[in-house]
Amino acid sequence: MKTIRSLAGVLALASVCLWGLSCKKNAPTTAAQAAPPVRAATPEKAVVPPRAPDTARDAQADVMSQDLATLNRKGYLQDAYFDFDRAELRDDARQALAADAQWLKKYPSVRILLEGHCDDRGTEAYNLALGEQRASVARQYLSDLGVPADRVAVVSYGKERPFCEADTDACWQENRRDHVLVTAK
Numbered sequence: 001m002k003t004i005r006s007l008a009g010v011l012a013l014a015s016v017c018l019w020g021l022s023c024k025k026n027a028p029t030t031a032a033q034a035a036p037p038v039r040a041a042t043p044e045k046a047v048v049p050p051r052a053p054d055t056a057r058d059a060q061a062d063v064m065s066q067d068l069a070t071l072n073r074k075g076y077l078q079d080a081y082f083d084f085d086r087a088e089l090r091d092d093a094r095q096a097l098a099a100d101a102q103w104l105k106k107y108p109s110v111r112i113l114l115e116g117h118c119d120d121r122g123t124e125a126y127n128l129a130l131g132e133q134r135a136s137v138a139r140q141y142l143s144d145l146g147v148p149a150d151r152v153a154v155v156s157y158g159k160e161r162p163f164c165e166a167d168t169d170a171c172w173q174e175n176r177r178d179h180v181l182v183t184a185k
Contacts, residue, residue: 063107068182076103077112077180080138081173084119087133089141093178097138100180101145111184114138116156117163119172124158131156138178153183 063076077100080093089097104110116131135154143149163179164171 060106064109064185068185071182071185077182079180080134080178082134082176082178084172084176085122085130087130087137089137093138094141097141098145101142101147104142104147104151107185109185110182111151111153113153113155113181113183115161115179115181116154116158117161117175117177117179118159119175120159120162120167121172122159124160127158128156131158134176134178 063071066074078096080089080096082088082093083090100112104112114135116133116135118127118131118134120127122130132154135156139149139152139154142152159175162175163177164174
């Protein structure tokens with residue numbers, strides 16, 4: 001028993017010595033070593049300046065959040081009008097399609113349908129062919145302005161879907177057109 005007590009005493013003394021050695025501080029030898037450790041500066045709270053509004057991006061998001069019916073109703077795209085019995089683009093039709101091309105470039109995911117329409121004079125077959133020519137000419141013009149042709153579908157309704165139904169020159173002019181519809185966004 002005496003040996004166990006002596007052994008316990010020796011172990012206790014050894015632990016105190018080891019603890020004492022590990023806690024002992026060495027005196028600094030230089031002024032730099034004597035200085036307290038430098039803590040990295042922590043910013044209080046980073047002040048982030050307010051983001052300037054990106055009105056172009058906000059406007060694009062607003063347009064793209066609208067459903068197709070609203071996009072078509074708001075008139076972002078303009079129709080192209082034609083002379084009687086013609087499929088060549090007039091100056092006003094070129095201007096309208098140029099504005100459409102700019103809008104379509106701004107929204108590259110948008111797809112459209114060009115509907116070729118005619119007035120009610122002439123046969124049904126003739127007007128269907130003329131409406132197809134008008135829509136195809138407008139599609140080619142948009143393509144020439146940088147709108148990929150695969151984003152533009154064409155269809156001819158001939159004289160089947162008149163916008164105006166009176167038998168007057170003004171009404172017939174309103175019906176000789178390529179109507180532009182957004183079909184996908």
